Amino acid sequence: MSTSSSSPLRVAVLIGSTREGRFAPVVTRWLAGQLGQRADLRADVVDLAETPLPTVLPAFGEEPEPGAKEALALVSPRLAAADAFVFVTPEYNHSFPASLKNAIDWHNQEWHGKPVAFVSYGGLSGGLRAVEQLRVVMAELHATTIRNTVSFHNAWGAFDAEGRVDDPAVDAAAKAMLDQLTWWAHALRDAKSVRPYAA
Numbered sequence: 001m002s003t004s005s006s007s008p009l010r011v012a013v014l015i016g017s018t019r020e021g022r023f024a025p026v027v028t029r030w031l032a033g034q035l036g037q038r039a040d041l042r043a044d045v046v047d048l049a050e051t052p053l054p055t056v057l058p059a060f061g062e063e064p065e066p067g068a069k070e071a072l073a074l075v076s077p078r079l080a081a082a083d084a085f086v087f088v089t090p091e092y093n094h095s096f097p098a099s100l101k102n103a104i105d106w107h108n109q110e111w112h113g114k115p116v117a118f119v120s121y122g123g124l125s126g127g128l129r130a131v132e133q134l135r136v137v138m139a140e141l142h143a144t145t146i147r148n149t150v151s152f153h154n155a156w157g158a159f160d161a162e163g164r165v166d167d168p169a170v171d172a173a174a175k176a177m178l179d180q181l182t183w184w185a186h187a188l189r190d191a192k193s194v195r196p197y198a199a
Contacts, residue, residue, distance in 0.1 A: 008042040009185045011035060012082035016089040016100030018049040023155060026163050027121050028088050031150075034174045035086075040182055044078055048099045051075050053106050055098075072106060079110040084117070084185035085143075089130050091122040096130035104137060111141040113197035115184035117177050118149045121158075126151035142199045144184055148177040 013031060017024040028045060035043040053075060054068045064072065079085075089096045104111070116138050120127025128151050135145045150173045152158045158165055165171075191197075 008040055009083040009182060009189070010081055011041050011043050011084045011086060011181070011185075012079055013043055013045045013086045013088060014100065014103065015045065015047045015049065016087055016097045016103075018052065018097065018099040022049070022090075023121065024088055024090065026159055027119060027152065027155065029163050030159065030165055031086065031088060031119055031174075034171075034178065038178065038182075041178065044082065046075060046078055048103055052099070053102055055102055057105060075103065076107060076110065079107055082110075082114065083189050084115045084181050085111075086117045086119060086181070087134060088119045089121075089127055089134065091120065091125060091127040091130040094129045095133050100134075101137070104141070108141065109199070111138065111143040112199050113142060113144075113188050113192055115144045115146055115181055115188060117146040117181045119151075119177075120149060121152035121155035123154060126153035126155070142197070144188065146177060146180045146184060148173065148180050150174050150177055 013028060013035070015024045015028050032043055032045065035041050051071070051074045053071050054065070058064050058068070087100065089100055118131045118134060120131050122130075128149070131149055131151070138145050150170065158167070160166065
């Protein structure tokens with residue numbers, strides 16, 4: 001793996017929602033547009049609705065069932081190759097979706113020593129309670145969460161019919177978050193090239 005500071009960082013964007021009629025693709029397309037404006041970042045969108053993982057994990061220390069291995073093969077290598085992550089998450093009952101927790105729990109080393117940013121959406125809270133819980137979960141998995149987030153409050157009214165957001169403050173928030181993600185991703189990637197991370 002190249003550790004050159006000039007090579008683009010690989011950012012895996014995880015879409016956490018899998019529910020019918022979900023709004024996540026609208027938010028993710030907006031985020032992909034923000035990422036696409038940056039030559040220093042290369043995005044890989046991992047949609048958990050398109051690449052569902054089994055909901056029954058194997059006993060500790062046991063191998064997954066054959067069907068599970070096939071499903072994981074569509075997701076795990078992409079997470080392992082990522083230098084950084086952005087989670088796109090709604091808020092369900094003051095927390096984050098089960099599909100996202102399931103994807104997190106199926107993996108371990110893929111998260112180690114990597115930064116995670118959050119784009120959340122919802123009603124009045126804008127998904128921020130989901131983000132706060134995700135910070136605790138990702139700390140357990142040796143990931144570094146980015147302080148700045150982008151949060152869409154009353155998200156269904158924030159986007160126009162083409163999925164655009166006409167709010168300079170949102171663009172500024174996205175830039176600040178991605179700048180922090182980029183800093184941490186370079187710092188951690190460079191550090192791991194000198195000394196492997198020990199979990």
